[in-house]
Amino acid sequence: MNGAPGIPFPQDGPVVCVGETMAALAPTPHGPLDTAEDLRMSVAGAESNVAMYLADLGRDVSWLSALGDDAFGRRVRAAVAAAGVDVTGVRTDPQRPTGLLVKDPGRDRTRVHYYRSGSAASALGPEVLDDDRIRSATLVHLTGVTPALSPSCRDLVERALAAPPSPERPYAISFDVNHRPALWPDGTAATVLRDLADRADIVFVGLDEAQDLWGADLEPADVRRLLKGPRILVVKDGGRAAHALTETDGKMCTVPALPTDVVEPVGAGDAFAAGFLAGLLRGEDLRRALRLGHVTASSALRVTGDHGPLPNAATIAELLDLDDEDWPTGRRAAR
Numbered sequence: 344m345n346g347a348p349g350i351p352f353p354q355d356g357p358v359v360c361v362g363e364t365m366a367a368l369a370p371t372p373h374g375p376l377d378t379a380e381d382l383r384m385s386v387a388g389a390e391s392n393v394a395m396y397l398a399d400l401g402r403d404v405s406w407l408s409a410l411g412d413d414a415f416g417r418r419v420r421a422a423v424a425a426a427g428v429d430v431t432g433v434r435t436d437p438q439r440p441t442g443l444l445v446k447d448p449g450r451d452r453t454r455v456h457y458y459r460s461g462s463a464a465s466a467l468g469p470e471v472l473d474d475d476r477i478r479s480a481t482l483v484h485l486t487g488v489t490p491a492l493s494p495s496c497r498d499l500v501e502r503a504l505a506a507p508p509s510p511e512r513p514y515a516i517s518f519d520v521n522h523r524p525a526l527w528p529d530g531t532a533a534t535v536l537r538d539l540a541d542r543a544d545i546v547f548v549g550l551d552e553a554q555d556l557w558g559a560d561l562e563p564a565d566v567r568r569l570l571k572g573p574r575i576l577v578v579k580d581g582g583r584a585a586h587a588l589t590e591t592d593g594k595m596c597t598v599p600a601l602p603t604d605v606v607e608p609v610g611a612g613d614a615f616a617a618g619f620l621a622g623l624l625r626g627e628d629l630r631r632a633l634r635l636g637h638v639t640a641s642s643a644l645r646v647t648g649d650h651g652p653l654p655n656a657a658t659i660a661e662l663l664d665l666d667d668e669d670w671p672t673g674r675r676a677a678r
Contacts, residue, residue, distance in 0.1 A: 356481030363464030364388025396617030398427035
């Protein structure tokens with residue numbers, strides 16, 4: 344049995360997510376960009392994705408960022424706010440534009456084209472951490488996207504992770520490695536992301552990411568040996584399973600993924616992180632937190648955008664309560 348005892352960390356309370364969100368354009372109907380006649384606009388940002396799913400799961404959550412004084416920025420702000428996220432800490436930059444991404448779905452994978460150089464969010468810096476929302480938070484969520492955007496953004500993340508939890512930094516920090524190769528100069532990501540991840544309290548990384556960054560033969564236990572600092576390390580193995588490894592006993596809690604008809608994989612990792620964090624915040628053990636991560640990720644996989652509707656609360660509760668033999672198919676919940 345891969346279960347693990349409950350972990351009294353982080354404490355229940357407000358969450359703050361910090362990072363860039365862009366306007367996103369994708370072909371509709373779903374298909375290659377070069378033959379598309381219509382594009383659908385949505386929003387895309389790893390940290391705001393986490394924030395929106397946390398709000399869906401009943402958490403008190405704020406998003407801190409910057410947007411341009413333009414139509415894209417107004418669209419992004421409205422969409423994130425409509426999901427129940429506090430956006431009052433998002434500043435408007437009159438000089439810099441809102442970032443933009445365009446999705447190009449292919450037969451095997453979706454290519455993403457970024458237009459974010461010089462964006463409003465790329466000018467974020469350590470001063471963001473002086474916001475009163477962060478001072479009163481129990482958890483702050485960051486990703487490896489932010490330090491790749493600019494020197495000031497990297498300074499922001501470096502300062503956030505400069506010290507362990509203390510009276511001066513009473514909140515926990517979760518960090519999703521979220522490696523985006525196109526944003527990093529060749530040869531720089533591996534060292535920087537390993538150093539940042541090793542200083543966070545909770546870390547998420549895809550097994551494929553870890554293998555690309557730190558060694559092709561790595562297994563989850565090897566990643567734990569590389570990243571000794573986090574209290575909880577979650578290694579996601581695509582559509583197969585997710586593994587949680589703690590600092591206390593070295594044991595690994597593994598929960599298989601739910602079978603899902605995948606429409607678009609982009610955003611599923613953010614959804615998983617939100618579900619797992621929501622589980623921890625409400626006092627679930629690792630097994631149930633991983634299950635909630637999978638349930639939330641499935642919602643993202645079923646839509647072309649990054650944010651899909653969750654099952655109702657009763658269905659989620661039934662899924663979390665399934666016996667281990669029923670969980671891989673969700674059979675009892677489906678009956």
